[in-house]
Amino acid sequence: MPNFTSSRLFRLLAIVCRLWLAAILLYAAVPKLQDPAAFAKAITNYHMVLPIVGMDYVYLMALFLPAMEAVIGVLLILGFWRRGASLLIAAIMLVFIAALASALARHLNIDCGCFGLTERGAEIAHKIGLNRLLEDVAYVLMAGVVFWEATVSRKRRVQE
Numbered sequence: 742m743p744n745f746t747s748s749r750l751f752r753l754l755a756i757v758c759r760l761w762l763a764a765i766l767l768y769a770a771v772p773k774l775q776d777p778a779a780f781a782k783a784i785t786n787y788h789m790v791l792p793i794v795g796m797d798y799v800y801l802m803a804l805f806l807p808a809m810e811a812v813i814g815v816l817l818i819l820g821f822w823r824r825g826a827s828l829l830i831a832a833i834m835l836v837f838i839a840a841l842a843s844a845l846a847r848h849l850n851i852d853c854g855c856f857g858l859t860e861r862g863a864e865i866a867h868k869i870g871l872n873r874l875l876e877d878v879a880y881v882l883m884a885g886v887v888f889w890e891a892t893v894s895r896k897r898r899v900q901e
Contacts, residue, residue: 755890758883759817762830765880766814772857773807780807783854787844807857809833823891831884834877841874
């Protein structure tokens, strides 16, 4: 009897997760790419000073992260490098979870900055909170589904 990870239902679940993550990443990347200075401000709102570099990472992060989100989103839509893309998503989301948890522990009342601080981003911005944290946990789980399906699919192709 085949297991769940080799079923059509699991493959369908992985496709839905992959496309959902791609849509979220692309939707989040566009406003941040359009206004990296505003996104840098959203990052500084977290007041996270890193050892050695202090706050110098902010502008590099404001340029690099949205570009990385866009590239990963495109890769997921096209179905290329699914394992690597899903691992990168999980890593990004874990960093977001750590930042959110830190901000929540310090009782900061800020927008998450997920969609930048442009007018469009402000319309859909979320205040940080447990629901936002759980949403990112769900994205990590979805990335896990994509990774697992890509791994199973790869093993199946090798065996054939």
